[in-house]
Amino acid sequence: MNFFLLITIPVYLIVSLSFTSSYVLSPDKRDDKFKWGYLGSNGPAYWHLANETCKGVNQQTPIDLKLEDFTNPTKIELDITKEAELILLNNGYTYQVQQPGGTDKKPEMNYGATLKVDGETYYLLQLHFHMPSEHHIEGRDLLLEGHWVFQTSDANAKVAVLGVFFDLGENEDPSLKPIVDEINYKPLEVGENVTISMSVGEQIFKKIKTAYSYIGSFTTPPCTENVRWFVSPDVQSINPSQFKSLKYVLKYNTRITQKRIDGGEPTSYKPWKPDIN
Numbered sequence: 001m002n003f004f005l006l007i008t009i010p011v012y013l014i015v016s017l018s019f020t021s022s023y024v025l026s027p028d029k030r031d032d033k034f035k036w037g038y039l040g041s042n043g044p045a046y047w048h049l050a051n052e053t054c055k056g057v058n059q060q061t062p063i064d065l066k067l068e069d070f071t072n073p074t075k076i077e078l079d080i081t082k083e084a085e086l087i088l089l090n091n092g093y094t095y096q097v098q099q100p101g102g103t104d105k106k107p108e109m110n111y112g113a114t115l116k117v118d119g120e121t122y123y124l125l126q127l128h129f130h131m132p133s134e135h136h137i138e139g140r141d142l143l144l145e146g147h148w149v150f151q152t153s154d155a156n157a158k159v160a161v162l163g164v165f166f167d168l169g170e171n172e173d174p175s176l177k178p179i180v181d182e183i184n185y186k187p188l189e190v191g192e193n194v195t196i197s198m199s200v201g202e203q204i205f206k207k208i209k210t211a212y213s214y215i216g217s218f219t220t221p222p223c224t225e226n227v228r229w230f231v232s233p234d235v236q237s238i239n240p241s242q243f244k245s246l247k248y249v250l251k252y253n254t255r256i257t258q259k260r261i262d263g264g265e266p267t268s269y270k271p272w273k274p275d276i277n
C-alpha cells in the first residue's frame, strides 16, 4: 500500500500539472452522455452518473463473502435440457451468451435451462463473465466469475443470478470450451456476434447443488436492486490456455465489492484456498 502510494502520488501530481487535472480522475466529459466502463473516469466510482441506484439504496452487488456464509447454503436445482445454437456477443463490457433474437422473448422459451428454488422456477436469459471475480471470499478474488442470469415467467419477472467462480487448474472447463475456441479463432469486435453451438453449462450445472443466497443488485449500471443472488462455493477449473484467451478479451471488467448491509462486513480474514473441481 505504501509503495503504491509512493509511486502513484508523484505520477498523479505530474500528470495533473502537465495536463488539465480533470482528465485523470473526473468523469469523461467528452461525451454528452456518461458512458460507464471499468477504468478511471468511467469506472465504478462514477457509475451513479449513469444511474443513482448505483450509489446503493439497499444491498448492492458484489460483496465480500466469508467462509461462514457457505455453512448453511440454500438448496438449488439447476436443469438444462439441450445443446443449442446460441449467440456469443461482445457487448463492449463482457462476452455474453444469449439466444438468437435477444433476451426479451418470453423467458420460458429460452434454452430450456432453469434454476428452481423454494418451489419457484427461474428461466435462463443470458450468461456472461467477469475477470477477476466480482464476489470475493475472505478478502480475495478468484480469476473469473460467470453470471447466469435467470428470470421468472410471471408478470413480476423476478431476477435471480447464479455466480460461479473459476480458478486456475490443470483441467480446461468443458462448458467454456466453445467460447474459448471462438476467441482463439477470432476475437469479436465490440458489438459483433457469432452463432455457436453449446450447452449453457451442462457440466457445471450437474455439479452445483447448493449456493449462498442473498438479495443484491446487478453489478453493472443501472445497478437494479432486489436481485436474488446465488453464489456457488463449487470452484471450477480453467486451464492456463483458457485463462489467457479469456484475459485477452475480458481484460478487467469487475466492480469493486460493496458494503454489506447485513452486518457481515468482514473485520478479519480467514486463510482459505479453493478446492478446484
Ligand SMILES: *[C@@H]1O[C@H](CO)[C@@H](O)[C@H](O)[C@H]1NC(C)=O
Pocket (backbone or CB within 6 Å): 087, 089, 101, 102, 191, 192, 193, 194
Ligand atoms: C448479430 O449480428 C447481426 C449482424 O451480423 C445483427 O443483425 C444482429 O442484430 C446481431 N445480434 C445481436 C444479438 O446482437
Ligand SMILES: *[C@@H]1O[C@H](CO)[C@@H](O)[C@H](O)[C@H]1NC(C)=O
Pocket (backbone or CB within 6 Å): 050, 051, 052, 053, 222, 223, 224, 225
Ligand atoms: C435507474 O435504475 C432504476 C432501477 O433499475 C430504473 O427504474 C430507472 O429508470 C433508471 N434510471 C435511469 C435514468 O436510467
